Amino acid sequence: MIKDYLSLALRSMRHRQKRSWLTIIGILIGITAVVALVSLGQSMQRAVNKQFEEFGYNLVTIYPGSLRGGFRGAFSATFEIDTGLIAGVEGVEAVGAMLYKSAYVKGGEPPSQVEGFLPVIGLSPGIARVFSQFKLQEGRFFTDADHYAAILGQNVPKDLGVEVGRELEIEGQPFEVVGLLAESGMGDNNSAIFIPLETLWEILGDRGKVSMVWVKVGQGYDAEGVAERLKARLKEARGKEDFSVQTMKQLQQLIGQAIGILQAFLGGIAGISLLVGGIGVMNTMYTAVLERTREIGVMKAVGAKDSQVMWLFLIESGLMGLVGGAIGTALGLGMDILAVVITKRFIQTNVLEFGFSAWLVFGALAFSFVIGALSGLLPARSAAKLKPVEALRYE
Numbered sequence: 001m002i003k004d005y006l007s008l009a010l011r012s013m014r015h016r017q018k019r020s021w022l023t024i025i026g027i028l029i030g031i032t033a034v035v036a037l038v039s040l041g042q043s044m045q046r047a048v049n050k051q052f053e054e055f056g057y058n059l060v061t062i063y064p065g066s067l068r069g070g071f072r073g074a075f076s077a078t079f080e081i082d083t084g085l086i087a088g089v090e091g092v093e094a095v096g097a098m099l100y101k102s103a104y105v106k107g108g109e110p111p112s113q114v115e116g117f118l119p120v121i122g123l124s125p126g127i128a129r130v131f132s133q134f135k136l137q138e139g140r141f142f143t144d145a146d147h148y149a150a151i152l153g154q155n156v157p158k159d160l161g162v163e164v165g166r167e168l169e170i171e172g173q174p175f176e177v178v179g180l181l182a183e184s185g186m187g188d189n190n191s192a193i194f195i196p197l198e199t200l201w202e203i204l205g206d207r208g209k210v211s212m213v214w215v216k217v218g219q220g221y222d223a224e225g226v227a228e229r230l231k232a233r234l235k236e237a238r239g240k241e242d243f244s245v246q247t248m249k250q251l252q253q254l255i256g257q258a259i260g261i262l263q264a265f266l267g268g269i270a271g272i273s274l275l276v277g278g279i280g281v282m283n284t285m286y287t288a289v290l291e292r293t294r295e296i297g298v299m300k301a302v303g304a305k306d307s308q309v310m311w312l313f314l315i316e317s318g319l320m321g322l323v324g325g326a327i328g329t330a331l332g333l334g335m336d337i338l339a340v341v342i343t344k345r346f347i348q349t350n351v352l353e354f355g356f357s358a359w360l361v362f363g364a365l366a367f368s369f370v371i372g373a374l375s376g377l378l379p380a381r382s383a384a385k386l387k388p389v390e391a392l393r394y395e
Contacts, residue, residue, distance in 0.1 A: 321372015
């Protein structure tokens with residue numbers, strides 16, 4: 001029986017190809033938008049999860065203010081903080097601090113020197129023990145004897161024309177390049193220059209101030225518990241809570257929530273096009289009922305039941321939705337793949353990580369079929385209620 005319904009529905013769609021394709025395009029556009037946005041959201045979430053796995057969940061961050069202004073807002077602010085006090089809290093294994101600045105940098109040999117402003121990040125001596133992201137591809141890390149030494153982000157040698165063992169200038173001060181950082185998922189690190197924190201204070205000021213403190217939690221200690229102890233100790237010492245303490249899991253949840261809200265908002269907007277597509281299916285099916293009134297009359301005259309007529313039109317409308325959904329799903333996933341390739345190649349960051357999601361594909365196909373079938377429900381009921389004698393007399 002189902003096979004017969006499908007055969008009749010496909011024959012009807014082939015008979016009215018132009019109208020059917022125009023209807024399918026309405027569903028196709030909506031599904032493409034929804035799948036692309038959902039898939040991009042999933043890609044962003046995968047990239048975030050990958051970064052946090054690389055960081056490790058035994059880290060706690062301390063920064064001025066809160067994350068309400070976003071990470072960049074937090075990094076642009078600075079504060080004075082006693083790292084010795086932090087190191088004395090139970091469960092703290094190591095402490096490292098960073099200061100984010102922008103400085104005038106000059107690199108390369110005359111006459112082809114390259115100059116301009118680049119991010120310069122000051123690192124305290126303990127940061128290498130804390131932050132696993134500081135993995136060197138070449139050279140070495142700072143030693144206690146290093147003062148005017150620099151480590152380059154992955155993209156800086158190409159941008160400035162310098163390499164390990166050569167010199168560059170930061171605010172007119174010569175620095176020896178002692179290391180090259182391995183490629184980082186954090187795009188800003190790939191384009192930054194890293195120098196000792198004391199040296200950055202010397203050439204750019206703000207002595208004693210930092211943008212962020214990283215704390216490594218010792219083995220066997222719970223990061224959440226250590227974070228609470230840090231918050232209590234710092235609040236007691238400072239007399240106010242003008243800072244934020246976050247574990248990696250808390251930061252991951254914050255970012256995940258932000259991505260989810262954005263995804264839902266954009267998905268809702270894309271859903272409007274699905275509604276328009278559904279109205280197109282309904283319009284096409286009402287037209288089909290009018291054009292096939294005599295055919296419906298013949299079917300009923302030879303014994304077809306109301307339910308059988310209704311199922312015929314429901315399956316036809318559902319098939320149009322399914323075809324549109326299948327093409328739209330393929331296009332949506334293709335757009336996600338293209339976005340991942342473009343960001344990795346041209347923006348040089350791992351902000352997106354493509355991963356195939358079977359439930360998204362099956363969900364999109366099922367949803368498009370249901371949208372098509374529901375859009376055809378009223379026309380199908382209208383066709384099923386036609387009286388055989390009146391249908392046969394219809395001109």
